[in-house]
Amino acid sequence: MKIAVVGLGLIGGSLCKAIKKRTSYTCLGLDTDAETCRMALEQEAVDEIIAPAGLAAADVVFLCLHPRQTIEFLLAHLGDTRPGALLLDTCGVKGAVVDAVDRPVHEAGRLFVGCHPMAGREFSGFAYAVDDLFERASFIVTPTALTDPAALEQAERLAMEIGFARTVRAAPETHDRIIAFTSQLAHVASSAYVKSPTIERRAGFSAGSFLDLTRVARLNEDMWTDLFLYNRDALLAEVDTLIAHLGEYRDALKDNDADRLRALLRDGRERKERSLDEQGGF
Amino acid sequence: MKIAVVGLGLIGGSLCKAIKKRTSYTCLGLDTDAETCRMALEQEAVDEIIAPAGLAAADVVFLCLHPRQTIEFLLAHLGDTRPGALLLDTCGVKGAVVDAVDRPVHEAGRLFVGCHPMAGREFSGFAYAVDDLFERASFIVTPTALTDPAALEQAERLAMEIGFARTVRAAPETHDRIIAFTSQLAHVASSAYVKSPTIERRAGFSAGSFLDLTRVARLNEDMWTDLFLYNRDALLAEVDTLIAHLGEYRDALKDNDADRLRALLRDGRERKERSLDEQGGF
Numbered sequence: 001m002k003i004a005v006v007g008l009g010l011i012g013g014s015l016c017k018a019i020k021k022r023t024s025y026t027c028l029g030l031d032t033d034a035e036t037c038r039m040a041l042e043q044e045a046v047d048e049i050i051a052p053a054g055l056a057a058a059d060v061v062f063l064c065l066h067p068r069q070t071i072e073f074l075l076a077h078l079g080d081t082r083p084g085a086l087l088l089d090t091c092g093v094k095g096a097v098v099d100a101v102d103r104p105v106h107e108a109g110r111l112f113v114g115c116h117p118m119a120g121r122e123f124s125g126f127a128y129a130v131d132d133l134f135e136r137a138s139f140i141v142t143p144t145a146l147t148d149p150a151a152l153e154q155a156e157r158l159a160m161e162i163g164f165a166r167t168v169r170a171a172p173e174t175h176d177r178i179i180a181f182t183s184q185l186a187h188v189a190s191s192a193y194v195k196s197p198t199i200e201r202r203a204g205f206s207a208g209s210f211l212d213l214t215r216v217a218r219l220n221e222d223m224w225t226d227l228f229l230y231n232r233d234a235l236l237a238e239v240d241t242l243i244a245h246l247g248e249y250r251d252a253l254k255d256n257d258a259d260r261l262r263a264l265l266r267d268g269r270e271r272k273e274r275s276l277d278e279q280g281g282f
Numbered sequence: 283m284k285i286a287v288v289g290l291g292l293i294g295g296s297l298c299k300a301i302k303k304r305t306s307y308t309c310l311g312l313d314t315d316a317e318t319c320r321m322a323l324e325q326e327a328v329d330e331i332i333a334p335a336g337l338a339a340a341d342v343v344f345l346c347l348h349p350r351q352t353i354e355f356l357l358a359h360l361g362d363t364r365p366g367a368l369l370l371d372t373c374g375v376k377g378a379v380v381d382a383v384d385r386p387v388h389e390a391g392r393l394f395v396g397c398h399p400m401a402g403r404e405f406s407g408f409a410y411a412v413d414d415l416f417e418r419a420s421f422i423v424t425p426t427a428l429t430d431p432a433a434l435e436q437a438e439r440l441a442m443e444i445g446f447a448r449t450v451r452a453a454p455e456t457h458d459r460i461i462a463f464t465s466q467l468a469h470v471a472s473s474a475y476v477k478s479p480t481i482e483r484r485a486g487f488s489a490g491s492f493l494d495l496t497r498v499a500r501l502n503e504d505m506w507t508d509l510f511l512y513n514r515d516a517l518l519a520e521v522d523t524l525i526a527h528l529g530e531y532r533d534a535l536k537d538n539d540a541d542r543l544r545a546l547l548r549d550g551r552e553r554k555e556r557s558l559d560e561q562g563g564f
Contacts, residue, residue, distance in 0.1 A: 118489045138486045168486035178487045181480035186491035189471060191550030192527040196520060198463035199557050204420045204450035205460045207400045209468035212494040217554035221547035225540050232535055238478060239532045243525055245474035250521045253514055258507050265503035268473030272499035275481050 004028040004050065004058035006073060008036050010121060011090050012064030013129025016045040018162045021131040028058055036126045045129070055080040060158065063089045066223045067230050071100045083109045086151055090117055092179065094142040094172035096230040102146050111151035114142040114172060116179070117164065122218040132163070139164040142172040180234035187224055188239055190217040286310040286332065286340035288355060290318050292403060293372050294346030295411025298327040300444045303413040310340055318408045327411070337362040342440065345371040348505045349512050353382045365391045368433055372399055374461065376424040376454035378512040384428050393433035396424040396454060398461070399446065404500040414445070421446040424454040462516035469506055470521055472499040 003019055005012045008031040019027045029046035031037050037049045048054075055061060061081060063070045070089050081087065087110055091097045098114040105112035119137040121128055139159035143152050156167040170178070194217045202210065228235055252260040285301055287294045290313040301309045311328035313319050319331045330336075337343060343363060345352045352371050363369065369392055373379045380396040387394035401419040403410055421441035425434050438449040452460070476499045484492065510517055534542040 118487065120489060120491075137489065140487065166486065170487075174483075175487070178480060178483050181478050182484050182488045182492040185475070185478075186495040187547075188528065188531050189475065189495060190491075191547055192524060192531060193467070193471065194550050194553045194557065195527040196463050196467075196523045198460060198520065199553060201456075201460050202464050202557065204448065205400065205422065205452075205457070206464045207402060207419065209402075209472075209498045210464040212497050213468040213471060214554055214557075215494050216491045217550045218558075219547060219551055221544050221551060224547055225544040228535060228543060229538060229540055232538065236532065236535050238480065239528060239535065241478045242474055243528050243532065245477040246470065246521060246525050246528070249470050249474060250518065250525065253510060253518050253521065256511060256514065258511055261510060262503045262507040265469075265473055265501060265506055268476050268499045269501055269503060271476045271481060272472075272496055275476065275484065275496075276500075278485070 001059045002026040002028060002057055003060045003062065004030060004055055005062045005064055006030045007064035008040050008126045009064060010124050010128050011117060013040065013045060013126040014133035015062055015064065015162065016040060017129055017131035018134055020045060022163050023161050028054060039126055052077045052080045056082050058085060060086045060088065067091045067093055067097055067226050070097055074101045075104055078105065078108045078110065081110055084111065086111045086154055088113055088115045088155055090115055092116060092183065092227045093230040094175045098142060098144060098172045102144055106146045111148050113147060113151055113155040115155060116140040116175065122215060124220050134162060134164045136165050138166050138168050140168045140170060140175055142170055142175050144172065176231045177234045180231055180238045184228060184231060184235045185238040185242060187216050187219055189242060190214050193217065283341045284308040284310060284339055285342045285344065286312060286337055287344045287346055288312045289346035290322050290408045291346060292406050292410050293399060294344065295322065295327060295408040296415035297344055297346065297444065298322060299411055299413035300416055302327060304445050305443050310336060321408055334359045334362045338364050340367060342368045342370065349373045349375055349379055349508050352379055356383045357386055360387065360390045360392065363392055366393065368393045368436055370395055370397045370437055372397055374398060374465065374509045375512040376457045380424060380426060380454045384426055388428045393430050395429060395433055395437040397437060398422040398457065404497060406502045416444060416446045418447050420448050420450050422450045422452060422457055424452055424457050426454065458513045459516045462513055462520045466510060466513060466517045467520040467524060469498050469501055471524060472496050475499065
């Protein structure tokens with residue numbers, strides 16, 4: 001089987017490396033950056049670099065571009081892919097992407113499954129791609145009424161072969177509502193956290209909690225702006241929820257109300273522990 | 283030299299273990315819980331368990347209790363300590379503790395230095411104490427006009443012997459203002475984060491960002507309520523600052539303003555990177 005990976009950034013590059021490490025499939029890489037292509041060949045992350053016309057050789061195509069570019073590339077190059085090919089995106093938002101490409105791909109006689117490999121790092125680009133990025137990660141698939149059941153199963157099987165820890169099925173809207181909380185809100189909160197002027201005096205005063213809270217403030221602002229705006233309603237609701245809850249702690253502090261503050265903290269601890277008990281680390 | 287440790291919880295127990303591992307000092311332990319005392323002896327974290335009267339044998343006394351109990355214990359048992367003994371607290375807030383004990387200790391002819399070992403875990407109690415808890419941590423000392431310079435230097439030297447990575451000097455109020463941001467705000471934000479009802483649907487949808495943002499929601503609510511209220515003004519200002527900044531992201535989202543959102547995220551990334559460049563991990 002031949003798998004093409006379009007976009008050899010952190011996710012695409014790591015997919016190539018995991019495919020080469022764990023399967024015997026042929027891996028075809030496509031990227032607009034010549035240096036990236038050279039590195040991918042040199043590190044044997046891909047067997048071959050292709051142009052869009054070369055997509056015709058692929059049984060499976062992974063699109064590893066930002067949401068806007070994923071939609072554009074897929075619609076522009078549908079004709080370059082082989083009839084019956086399995087096309088998989090890897091965007092962090094699913095509703096907008098699936099809505100835009102599901103029907104056109106179906107009508108063109110190709111198979112599409114919306115996917116979200118739940119992994120990342122604070123760094124972008126092929127230089128940071130690693131073959132074990134997905135080892136503890138979920139591979140989420142978001143089927144719709146148009147999704148071919150065999151294609152869905154093939155996508156899930158492939159994810160397990162590549163080394164994901166688990167696959168999860170969810171409707172695109174369900175995915176987006178939950179991801180607004182588990183991933184997008186974390187990036188907003190982390191980014192807002194570092195805005196306090198006190199950060200400039202923190203040398204020597206930081207333990208793990210500060211580092212944990214602010215790690216993902218180091219993000220790719222172009223990609224996350226797109227992801228946020230494609231999932232605006234769900235993320236807005238989560239940001240408002242967080243602001244409202246922070247206001248409860250603020251009010252308890254302002255009122256010097258130890259009992260209320262303790263109750264808020266206890267409730268938070270219990271929710272966190274319940275979530276760990278029921279769901280483990282993921 | 284004999285070092286007494288009062289309160290064999292996570293911090294006190296870890297101090298004992300680090301003292302026994304890295305120095306040849308005698309370690310005396312004091313705790314109201316018989317099972318804790320038994321474990322500390324069994325694990326050779328202490329050479330001897332003492333009652334308050336036994337403090338007279340100690341050259342150095344580490345108080346490892348919550349802020350309220352630290353103040354109470356120190357004032358109640360000052361007469362049990364040896365004249366000239368070095369008394370060190372380990373509370374996460376310094377202004378309130380130092381204000382309460384600095385002069386009484388001085389007038390009683392003992393030496394006091396306010397200290398904050400910047401380390402912790404999501405778990406409390408001796409059972410979680412480890413001998414390497416402080417290996418990458420700062421040991422902050424907060425001298426005042428009453429602090430004996432030789433006592434301050436002895437506290438710093440002892441911290442390095444015990445294995446802290448560095449010592450930092452700061453006025454108690456400076457410590458409290460910065461710690462409100464680097465530690466207390468992290469616990470408030472994390473505790474508020476897990477309050478979204480979406481947490482109950484997160485299974486399979488979490489990557490590192492969610493786990494990092496919510497790790498410290500698992501806290502000891504009694505201790506943190508005290509710490510927060512002893513540092514109320516500084517923490518209130520930081521919570522208000524965070525809420526105001528979150529509001530900027532919310533407004534940019536609401537207005538569907540990609541440029542504003544991107545600028546907010548870019549600014550956050552740059553602040554985080556600058557803070558890493560200038561100050562490293564701590």
